Amino acid sequence: MYRRTWRATIVISVVNPVLFLLGIGVGLGHIVGHGHSSLLHGVSYSAFFAPGLLAASAMQTGWIEGGFRVASAAGWIGAYRSAATTPLEPREILAGHLLFMLFRLVTSSAAFVVVMAVFGVASGWWVLAALPAAVLTGLAFAAPVASWAVTLSSPRQLQPFFRFVLMPMYLFSGTFFALHQLPVALRAIAYALPLSEGVALCRSLALGTASLFEVAWRSAYLLVFIVGGVAVARVTYPRRLHP
Amino acid sequence: MSDRLLVEARGLTKTYPARNGTPPFHAVKGIDFELARGEAFGFLGPNGAGKSSTMRMLAAISPVSSGSLSVLGLDPAGDGPEIRARIGVVPQDDCLDRELTVRENLYVYGRYFGLKKQMINERIVGLLAFAQLEEKADAQVEMLSGGMRRRLTIARSLINEPEILLLDEPTTGLDPQARHVLWERLYRLKHDGVTLIITTHYMDEAEQLCDRLVVMDGGKIVAVGSPRELIETNITREVLELRFPVNAHAQIGERIRDAALGERTEVLPDRVAVYADDGEEALAQVHAMSLEPITALVRRATLEDVFLKLTGRSLID
Ligand SMILES: Nc1ncnc2c1ncn2[C@@H]1O[C@H](COP(=O)(O)OP(=O)(O)O)[C@@H](O)[C@H]1O
Numbered sequence: 001m002y003r004r005t006w007r008a009t010i011v012i013s014v015v016n017p018v019l020f021l022l023g024i025g026v027g028l029g030h031i032v033g034h035g036h037s038s039l040l041h042g043v044s045y046s047a048f049f050a051p052g053l054l055a056a057s058a059m060q061t062g063w064i065e066g067g068f069r070v071a072s073a074a075g076w077i078g079a080y081r082s083a084a085t086t087p088l089e090p091r092e093i094l095a096g097h098l099l100f101m102l103f104r105l106v107t108s109s110a111a112f113v114v115v116m117a118v119f120g121v122a123s124g125w126w127v128l129a130a131l132p133a134a135v136l137t138g139l140a141f142a143a144p145v146a147s148w149a150v151t152l153s154s155p156r157q158l159q160p161f162f163r164f165v166l167m168p169m170y171l172f173s174g175t176f177f178a179l180h181q182l183p184v185a186l187r188a189i190a191y192a193l194p195l196s197e198g199v200a201l202c203r204s205l206a207l208g209t210a211s212l213f214e215v216a217w218r219s220a221y222l223l224v225f226i227v228g229g230v231a232v233a234r235v236t237y238p239r240r241l242h243p
Numbered sequence: 244m245s246d247r248l249l250v251e252a253r254g255l256t257k258t259y260p261a262r263n264g265t266p267p268f269h270a271v272k273g274i275d276f277e278l279a280r281g282e283a284f285g286f287l288g289p290n291g292a293g294k295s296s297t298m299r300m301l302a303a304i305s306p307v308s309s310g311s312l313s314v315l316g317l318d319p320a321g322d323g324p325e326i327r328a329r330i331g332v333v334p335q336d337d338c339l340d341r342e343l344t345v346r347e348n349l350y351v352y353g354r355y356f357g358l359k360k361q362m363i364n365e366r367i368v369g370l371l372a373f374a375q376l377e378e379k380a381d382a383q384v385e386m387l388s389g390g391m392r393r394r395l396t397i398a399r400s401l402i403n404e405p406e407i408l409l410l411d412e413p414t415t416g417l418d419p420q421a422r423h424v425l426w427e428r429l430y431r432l433k434h435d436g437v438t439l440i441i442t443t444h445y446m447d448e449a450e451q452l453c454d455r456l457v458v459m460d461g462g463k464i465v466a467v468g469s470p471r472e473l474i475e476t477n478i479t480r481e482v483l484e485l486r487f488p489v490n491a492h493a494q495i496g497e498r499i500r501d502a503a504l505g506e507r508t509e510v511l512p513d514r515v516a517v518y519a520d521d522g523e524e525a526l527a528q529v530h531a532m533s534l535e536p537i538t539a540l541v542r543r544a545t546l547e548d549v550f551l552k553l554t555g556r557s558l559i560d
């Protein structure tokens with residue numbers, strides 16, 4: 001149903017991870033990597049960093065799709081308003097858009113995984129297991145953010161959340177360094193961040209070190225955000241689409 | 244409800260809930276109207292009168308706060324999807340997808356109605372012709388003029404071959420030429436038997452398009468009837484409009500009002516309007532008072548005058 005211009009999207013989902021992996025993975029790896037590999041679970045910095053970045057970029061995709069796209073569909077673009085005049089009910093429009101977000105997350109995360117494989121930072125087939133974990137991470141942001149974004153009159157109102165919540169989370173969720181490197185006081189907070197769960201899940205799966213218990217409970221943690229987000233959205237969508 | 248009636252509203256009310264400190268807002272305050280098949284029905288009123296709120300309730304995209312409403316014999320509260328499947332909606336803002344082409348906009352919208360690909364593509368051919376957009380079929384909506392976008396929105400609303408077409412301010416913001424093209428397209432729809440519901444704050448549009456209309460102000464209906472009936476029952480046949488030098492305007496206005504020419508005199512900020520069945524005669528009386536207006540114009544009374552009389556305000560301020 002959603003036919004859009006794909007070129008820009010492809011650029012973002014393939015070129016971005018390449019640049020990021022090259023720039024930070026290799027560059028930073030040289031600086032922090034030597035002599036610290038025990039802190040990074042005994043793997044190279046790129047192998048440590050890449051799955052974390054996979055989770056973080058899924059979060060970013062979830063944020064853009066669930067935040068900016070939803071707020072502008074509800075606002076000035078009016079895609080929701082025009083869909084609302086058809087037999088579709090607001091919760092069907094929500095379901096349709098969530099499905100589209102799922103699709104975006106699957107394709108962009110898959111592109112990322114391919115890049116990881118090409119650059120040899122993936123350890124074997126385990127990297128494929130990180131794909132659903134990344135999608136789960138993305139949805140854990142997309143769904144709650146969408147339930148809020150649909151109430152906004154302009155996407156600009158999303159900015160403070162990005163600056164004061166998402167950016168700090170991006171930096172302190174173990175993407176760039178292992179969380180146990182943090183001071184104790186910060187560690188508790190950092191471990192509770194949803195992105196930390198996503199990063200840890202993607203990383204342990206990609207490195208093939210995950211235990212079933214760990215996977216189950218980290219996935220459950222992310223699922224709570226998804227289910228909660230959808231539950232709230234099923235209230236806020238009708239309120240906005242059928243004022 | 245008789246099956247000739249397509250729409251029936253009794254005590255229809257729309258109250259928007261309180262939000263962030265603003266108290267609840269009563270946008271529509273208990274209105275009654277009904278609508279028969281094949282009619283062109285209008286809501287005429289200034290901005291904020293509650294026209295769009297009423298339209299959204301009719302379109303089953305806004306819950307009724309109180310009162311009763313039946314559309315096509317169905318209840319918008321329970322049968323929203325079925326009502327929306329059988330009506331067409333042209334919202335006040337176009338809500339077109341500007342990144343898609345004209346054809347893609349029609350196609351995607353048709354898919355929302357659950358129509359089959361082939362059926363949509365067949366209908367698109369006819370709709371492009373109807374909207375006179377055949378040459379623009381593969382152009383991005385971004386590139387279209389305001390009038391073309393409006394025609395596309397109307398074409399889009401017809402994709403499900405609706406029994407009722409709701410048009411919320413169809414020509415607001417268009418230049419005169421684009422308005423006339425649009426009116427002519429709407430005549431054709433009416434001729435083809437589509438029931439039209441139109442909101443507007445242009446009295447000429449209401450006069451041109453509507454068989455019957457209600458005049459709305461502040462969430463209430465202040466008059467009902469055909470354009471001709473509304474003028475005949477509320478106002479004289481003609482209006483004499485006089486303009487005087489700015490500094491003498493108010494004082495001369497008072498004198499004319501006291502002279503009780505015609506039926507009624509309205510002293511407006513920029514002109515004096517004398518309502519009389521014979522405007523020329525009223526003008527002769529003005530001259531007899533040895534007043535020299537800068538300009539004097541006798542014209543037929545319009546819905547604008549009706550609105551002014553009923554509400555004390557003009558439609559567009
Ligand atoms: N979703 C809404 N929430 C709160 N107030 C609204 C909403 N929509 C419209 N209103 C208010 O209701 C009044 C009537 O608006 P509307 O129905 O759009 O009038 P019209 O279409 O005649 O200009 C306006 O004062 C407007 O501010």
Ligand SMILES: [Mg+2]
Nearest residue numbers: 294295335411
């Ligand atoms: Mg309006």
